[in-house]
Amino acid sequence: MDAVFEATVTAPVNIAVIKYWGKRDAALILPTNSSLSVTLSQDHLRTRTSIRASPAFVTDRLWLNGEEEAVSASKRLVNAITTARSLRAELERRQRQQQQGNVVPLSEWPLHICSENNFPTAAGLASSASGYAALVSALGALFELPQSASELSRVARVGSGSACRSMFGGFVAWQAGAADDGSDSLAVQVAGHQHWPELQALILVVSDQKKKISSTTGMQTTVETSELFAERVRTVVPKRMAAMQRAIADRDFASFAKITMQDSNQFHAVCLDTYPPIAYMNDASRSIADLVHAFNTALGRPAAAYTYDAGPNAVIYALEGDMRDLVELVTYCFPRPEDTTPEAFYPDPFGLLASPACAGQEVAAPKLAELAQSVGRFPAGTVRRIIHTTVGDGPRVLPSSQSLLNPDGLPRRVGE
Amino acid sequence: MDAVFEATVTAPVNIAVIKYWGKRDAALILPTNSSLSVTLSQDHLRTRTSIRASPAFVTDRLWLNGEEEAVSASKRLVNAITTARSLRAELERRQRQQQQGNVVPLSEWPLHICSENNFPTAAGLASSASGYAALVSALGALFELPQSASELSRVARVGSGSACRSMFGGFVAWQAGAADDGSDSLAVQVAGHQHWPELQALILVVSDQKKKISSTTGMQTTVETSELFAERVRTVVPKRMAAMQRAIADRDFASFAKITMQDSNQFHAVCLDTYPPIAYMNDASRSIADLVHAFNTALGRPAAAYTYDAGPNAVIYALEGDMRDLVELVTYCFPRPEDTTPEAFYPDPFGLLASPACAGQEVAAPKLAELAQSVGRFPAGTVRRIIHTTVGDGPRVLPSSQSLLNPDGLPRRVGE
Known part of the structure; x- marks a missing residue:
């Protein structure tokens, strides 16, 4: 042979x-x-x-x-x-x-x-x-x-x-x-x-009807037409790269979270400052961002951080200890689509939702229960799928x- | 007395x-x-x-x-x-x-x-x-x-x-x-x-559930937290003020339209670059902006320009001669809410829609009819009301x- x-x-x-x-x-x-x-x-x-x-x-x-x-x-x-x-x-x-x-x-x-x-x-x-x-x-x-x-x-x-x-x-x-x-x-x-094993990620896959602008095309239009883009490149990113590396070295979640959210927002801001403007986030994306800020406010500290790429899906970073609260809140406020099983919607790989029957039905922590009530429930299927994962190897x-x-x-x- | x-x-x-x-x-x-x-x-x-x-x-x-x-x-x-x-x-x-x-x-x-x-x-x-x-x-x-x-x-x-x-x-x-x-x-x-009597405005009042962030609070948060805002103030606005005054003096709608849309987009971009971010436009607002860009593309020239303040409503500027096309397109793509009469939805002060029965039913110009078909119709009531007006006195x-x-x-x- x-x-x-x-x-x-x-x-x-x-x-x-x-x-x-x-x-x-x-x-x-x-x-x-x-x-x-x-x-x-x-x-x-x-x-x-x-x-x-x-x-x-x-x-x-x-x-x-x-x-x-x-x-x-x-x-x-x-x-x-x-x-x-x-x-x-x-x-x-x-x-x-x-x-x-x-x-x-x-x-x-x-x-x-x-x-x-x-x-x-x-x-x-x-x-x-x-x-x-x-x-x-x-x-x-x-x-x-x-x-x-x-x-x-x-x-x-x-x-x-x-x-x-x-x-x-x-x-x-x-x-x-x-x-x-x-x-x-x-x-x-x-x-x-293995530097920061507590850090986890929750990906919320969001429904979207809109045709996507390819990032290859979009980013060059931004370079050519956004009047704010050069300032981001010249001043903001170098500062943030240094601050983010410090935050990671120190396992400083508060700083990691703030810079992550700010940089995601600024990326979408320069997309909007592009001509014609580019919008990747939709109302559902923004509702998730609002919910993350409300979650942090309710807990009195930055416990979760969203980031959005060239599309409407949210990736939320949080530490392991806050994930159960976050998952309960998210599955309550964004009920699963009716044509999807609970396991396909959120496979629950870390066994956070002990009773599957409870998934998305209640929020245990009192201060978050109050938040969940005030936010209410978005139409079923606004979030189509939740992927829960960790930091991984190469x-x-x-x-x-x-x-x-x-x-x-x-x-x-x-x-x- | x-x-x-x-x-x-x-x-x-x-x-x-x-x-x-x-x-x-x-x-x-x-x-x-x-x-x-x-x-x-x-x-x-x-x-x-x-x-x-x-x-x-x-x-x-x-x-x-x-x-x-x-x-x-x-x-x-x-x-x-x-x-x-x-x-x-x-x-x-x-x-x-x-x-x-x-x-x-x-x-x-x-x-x-x-x-x-x-x-x-x-x-x-x-x-x-x-x-x-x-x-x-x-x-x-x-x-x-x-x-x-x-x-x-x-x-x-x-x-x-x-x-x-x-x-x-x-x-x-x-x-x-x-x-x-x-x-x-x-x-x-x-x-x-009376300098530019052909210039008219179409206000599209958009449904919105979200609580509004007051502009007084919002703008100071932008000043304090947006890393891009200073660049807008220092470099972009002075240039645009001069260019806009020239465009108005010359009754140059193409320049007027482009600067108007760019500056609206940049205002919302610095709102998004604010921390926490501020979002005034919603999916309906963005759909209207997309429609205006598609309208201009279909006509092969900048014939309409949107602008958005601290809320989801669109104000669209256009010249008198393009208004009928624009109104037909907008009323087709954004059908009136079922609980509103045609006259309350769009009073038609300039008699553009000769037969009220036709309002929102068809788009006459062939190249716009094609656009209307491809965009389709948004749910009735996405736009709640249309106000058509002109430039006015003090x-x-x-x-x-x-x-x-x-x-x-x-x-x-x-x-x-």
Whole structure:
């Protein structure tokens, strides 16, 4: 039997607390400002990708969530693969120079790539970050590249900017860098995923009818037309990057929460200051933000922090000890859609709602019960789904038994 | 019969195209930046105020829309009345110095003030601008003050900032000024109401459940917490004030429209950048803004411009020649509430919808018909009421037959 050259990895989703918005170089995906994110656990949200190289393959092929897509149709995908291949080619050249025997010319063989997300597209979660991090991690493993995760994050970056941050677990900064070739625009880990184990995240997936403006188009319109954007880049973000790194180092949730909410709001503010204006948040998104502020007011301290990306979904960060209160309040105020089971609506992975019958039916803490009464209940289905997760680690290399490809190098099955 | 010392005036509403948001002195109501507004016609929206001075009155009394309110309860009202009285006292002093006979000591007599808006509070339109402009104009007439409208606008300003702009018709700038005592913070007319007779306004009153954050509280929170606000004040507004005055002088609707929309969006952007964030626009407001951009795209030129104040209602400026298209589109996409008659929903003061049966039923222009089909119809009552009006003149002094006070100096009747 011939040797099989293949790698399978999973990679996580990351949610920015200092937002990336705006490119100074669109081709290389170099950002106007640094950003900082929290990597979420792959136990709940992940992309799994298998890549095989074989001289028997005719051409590069890609299957995404069970559907074949043309590799050549995505310039970004081609860029990322080409960059990884050139790193492999360099390695092969060095190996040959060093007269090492048995140099496998993987850089010259076509690839079969199979990739699957364990979260439905309908969840409205951006999959390009975990997708490109998985792609580049799998290529790194397959090609046995000597580069560090930071160095490889540059390759993920040319696929999708925020993907570079999914190359690490924990708390990750994407340093904007200054070089024209993008060599210093890469991700570094600020703190590992076990640094602050109490920090958790609650994702509220919100119904939305509106057509989405792609973030690629949107951010460049902001750079070109917002009169306030330059001030954000020049003055606000550098200050916040430093303050956020301090807050994380000190596990200072009050500061973490305030900066997170302020930066989310400012990102949406510069979107609104764009011409024509860009609105990603809707009335439901704003109601959730209001509820988080009311929750903090009721508890007399910042106990939860929302952030919104280029869509209406809310991600709420809170410490483990406050999660039960928060979940009770959220499930009360935002009743599940009638066409969804309680388990699909909120799987309750940490067993917070002891009696499923009680989920969304009452709020135990007296001061929050009062808040719940005064806010009332939004129409069922305003929030369609709740995902509860923790901070997680970086990309994982899996054993070949976990491959998505069958012996012929074709997708093993659809879905996971 | 004794002489009656009384004046009755009406004063207009104004809608800013460069927004006032933020005070540098809260007591004197001195703004952080200049602003510019369009005065709307008193034929459709106005406050009428009658004021009588009499030594027979016991104390200052105020009736607002038929309800008596304590004058002393409003510091701003007391401030405005006191300032006008001191101008009268100065006049009386001068008259006595010049040995003029028969100096009436009006400054020493109690006042009865009766004020009514011809638009219901439920319309969600700010009435403080027209209200204080009417109050100060009536006091100016009653006291026979020699001050110009610009000088009196300082008195209106201490009642409600934006009221100073309702002291003139047409196009009005509120110059922020630099003096600590507010002496140079006043309104000046940029162009009269007949300068650009084609300019009209369509007000869309939007349903809203949310409790409103008062603009007085909101704007100071913005000054204190928005990291982008200073840049707006320092760089953006001065540039826009100059560009807007040029656009008005040139009757350049394209420039007028773009600056109006950009400045409305930026005002709401700094509200969102406030901590906690302030949201005045809702999904319906944003849908109207989207429709205006789509209208302009369909016509291939900027034919309409939205602006939003501290609430969800839209004011859309357009030239007379485009109004029929705009009204057909708006009434189609935003059907009237079922509990409202067509005449109450849109009184059609300019006879645009020849057959009332057609109102909101079809869009004639082919390229707009296509747009209407693609946008579809929002739920009936998303827009509750449409007010169509023109640019109008400044405060008017009415004959005594129009007084709101009866011979005893008490309200003649409730409502108008």
